[in-house]
Amino acid sequence: MKLKNNIAISETGFVFDPNSGDSYSLNSIGKEILELIKSGKSKSDISFHILNTYDADEFTFERNYDDFIDMLKHHKLLENE
């Protein structure tokens, strides 16, 4: 899974997709995960990082992570694999 190359993420959590011209906003944990995806981290790396940093259980995070990825796909922000 790879974020499209030209997607821009600002420090405050705004996302700009130059392909569509659409903008998005992220909450802080969403921004953190998107940056980890952009840097090429795997799902298990991201999960390990989040569960060590935040007070969340594995199943809740997995459910929320999959939902987040579905939304990235929905907004066409990921490369087709």
Next chain:
Amino acid sequence: MTKLRYERPIISKINAGVPDKFGMKTSVETLNQIDTVPVKDILEQYGSPVFVVSEPTIRKTYEEATSAFTSRYPKVQFAWSYKTNYIDAVCRVFKKLGSWAEVVSGFEYQKALNNGVPGNEIIFNGPDKSDEDLKLAIQNLSLIHIDHFDELYTILKLAETSYKRPKVAIRVNMNTGIYPQWDRFGFNYENGEAWQALNRLMYSEKVDVVGLHTHIGTYITTPNAYAVAISKLAELATSLKKKFNHAIQYIDIGGGFASKNTLKGAYLPGKDTCPTFDAYADAITGALMSANFAPNELPTLIIESGRALIDDAGYLLGTVLANKRLADGRRSTILDIGVNNLFTSFWYEHEVLPVETTTQQTEDTTLYGPLCMNIDVVRAAVQFPLLQKGDQVAIRRVGAYNMTQWMQFITFRPNVIMIDEEHNTHIIRKAETNATFEAQEVIPDYLKS
């Protein structure tokens, strides 16, 4: 190392549009206690979902309403509208506060009697009164508000064999500038039907015509419409005085005052647009004082407000069952509160609040109830915080009509509790169980084996 507080990751598309000049606030409000009782404790003790009725709120609202009228007019009487909420404990609070009872069926009439309301303090409205209902109402000297000519002639016939003279009023429908005009109840003013009915009653000499009644509609946000209604009823009253030298004892203006709930399609929230009790009182009493009543024959003003007196006192508490994504990417949250319990969600945009929240982040969300039916939508589109399964929610302003119009559909009706003035909680209607329904159903012998 202490871990950071977690919230669901979200990404939301930014839609540029015309800004709303009123700029609604975006912070997430929570509701974690009712009359100092923690919502969590209520849900733990009484299950989820659960209705909560706040007696302190009923008393406070009633005081506001009554003082708005009694400070402007010398003879005022409130009558509790049973159909708005006829749970006995609620009705008894209103009785303690001095309300009479306003009922619209034999069932409600019996409830009022069982709640200790004297017969002559029961107003019997509505199109459905059986001969037996009418006989009982005549016997008890209740105030019978006649809805149609068939009822009028039934009462005249019953009066022939009754030892007591029926106390009657007629319900009058009229054009007050409100749309839709409610013309299905009572006798019309403009076409002369109401005057004709009054003449018929007066010439019979078998009944006491004690009052005039109207109920111009529901969720009326224009107080002046009531002033129009009062002036038309006053015209009828002065005509009775002139022709028959008969003074009526009361004018019953009905109900229909709006509550602070927001109607679907409304541009601004109901709490910003709902007229105050003072605004209604000013219009109504102003019109009464301007009418041609002799000072010693001022009629009592009867008010049958229901919704505006009880809506704020009712809460519905529940729990998030699940979150899902819809095909277009929107989030949907499934609550254990559905249209079966929250009947008013068919016409209100109810405020659904988290009991606790760890985030100010929201997403455009559809709130569904638990029913396996497509109609079960509590809110079609609302900016809602990122709640997880098991998180609790509270819905405000559900005191009117939900605890009477609720449906036993797919699942049970829940517990209803009341918080008293000392902030103690009491069950006032027990949750239904399978046994509730087994007690009502009968299986024919041939299907038993």
